[in-house]
Amino acid sequence: MRGIPPARETDVSARAQRSAEDLLALARRGDGEAFRGLVEPYRRELQVHCYRILGSVQDAEDLLQETLLAAWRGIGGYEERASVRTWLYRIATNRCLNALRAGARRPPGYAAYQPEVPLPEPSHRRAEPSWLEPYPDVLLDEIADHMPGPEARYEVRESVSLAFLAALQQLPPRQRVVLVLRDVLGFRAAEVANILDTTENAVTSALKRARGALTHELPDPDWETAPLPNSPQERRIVAGFSRAFEAGDVDAIVAMLTNDAWLTMPPLPLEYQGRDAIRHFLATVALGNGYRHMLIPTRANGQPAFGVYLRDPRTPVLHAHGVLVLTLTDNRITALTRFHDNSLLTIFGLPRSLRV
Incomplete structure (x- = not known):
């Protein structure tokens, strides 16, 4: 320390x-x-x-x-x-x-990332980049078992999901911290007021606005239908996706998606929704031009994830190509979240290159 x-x-x-x-x-x-x-x-x-x-x-x-x-x-x-x-x-x-x-936070990968080919027109374009990185599950496992207070509205697993965190990042800072302290950690209004040197009325007002905004940003929760972590059902989906992605089989990947699935690439403000949009992106960018990958399984934000490595046909070396996180519901994939910052791999204990 x-x-x-x-x-x-x-x-x-x-x-x-x-x-x-x-x-x-x-x-x-x-x-x-x-x-x-x-x-x-x-x-x-x-x-x-x-x-x-x-x-x-x-x-x-x-x-x-x-x-x-x-x-x-x-x-x-x-x-x-x-x-x-x-x-x-x-x-x-x-x-x-x-x-x-201070407003000085800018992930290095945002400025450095240059796509190999022009990106197709997105289904949706956020006004601002989403300053979000994945969090390794191995670190979540180290959290002491402090049960949240009765004020908490979100389960621990839901409160670290990428969907929740992406929505949270759209809130103004003050509303963001009030919602986390009250609805995630379960602190009482009086405790939050003391933490922020403000009044209980101000806390209540900020929480009301934050909850209202989050309702519009956060998709309907799928935790009740999502496979349990590391369950046989989850492992089947992950294995099937890995095989299809490494083989460059766009049709097989798309067949695993829900009709309204999302593909996002924080912090890039571009978002692709639906099977057709994602199919086009995979065929022309991620898996186009003969690109082939190796996926190394890991976990992030309570969800299955992969370290992504790009194959170089001229050498036995595979180069780091970011982190990919899956969001699941039932037997389908509802979101693909791709992080292109290769420095994130070290946080997951993964190397910057592999030899095969």
């Missing part, structure tokens, strides 16, 4: 048994190891919180580090009016709001 001095040599197992009160008292006296013990249970959920608000794994990690450093520097002023967890959420939320106000 950057900026926190090394702890004194102690018996780690004995330190682990100390209560939160003991750790807090030691941290206030400058014990770095005690501070780590105090905040470590919340590290991953704070990162996911920053990710929901910012839409970027890399930005979320930076803001997490800023949050922990600010907490370390401010531990002496912590007055215990709220739990340590709520105090950390206060710091993280306001750091995220500051980052959004």
Whole structure:
């Protein structure tokens, strides 16, 4: 943890048994190891919180580090009016709001990505790019089991889905954080007001506007009909898609889609809806001109995903070609979300190139 001095040599197992009160008292006296013990249970959920608000794994990690450093520097002023967890959420939320106000966040892949061929006219074009990156499931598995409060309206799995996060990114920053704190994490209105230094009435008003806007942005939830993660049904769909994509079989891929399926490529503001539009895109861009790929299975945002590698017929080397995430319902695919930023592969523990 950057900026926190090394702890004194102690018996780690004995330190682990100390209560939160003991750790807090030691941290206030400058014990770095005690501070780590105090905040470590919340590290991953704070990162996911920053990710929901910012839409970027890399930005979320930076803001997490800023949050922990600010907490370390401010531990002496912590007055215990709220739990340590709520105090950390206060710091993280306001750091995220500051980052959004700064307006300097631009994923490097957006500026760098140049399509190999001209992209066809989209079904829909967003006014602004969607600043969204996929989040590895392996990191979600590390979140401590803190049950959300009674105010929560979204299940954990739904609240990290790409559809939910894409809709969330369209909200103004203040509405975005209020909705996450209230409807995802289940904080009470009074707690959110304290976190944001505002009134309960202001929180209630922002939440009402956010819920109304999200109703228009968020598609109907498919969680009840979606296959369970890693279930035989999901594995069959994933295997069938992988075979078709690697073979360049556009017809087989299209046959797996729902009639109103979407193909999007954040942060590009271009969106393609429907089998015909997606078929044309696959045939002319993704799988046209003899392009062939290898897909390496992984998981992102509670959904099946792949690291994509482009075959080079002249060499045995396969080059990174981004990350592809599937959204499923029943036995069909309702969305293909393609991220072209190759730096994302390292977050999933995947290499930038492969040899076959």
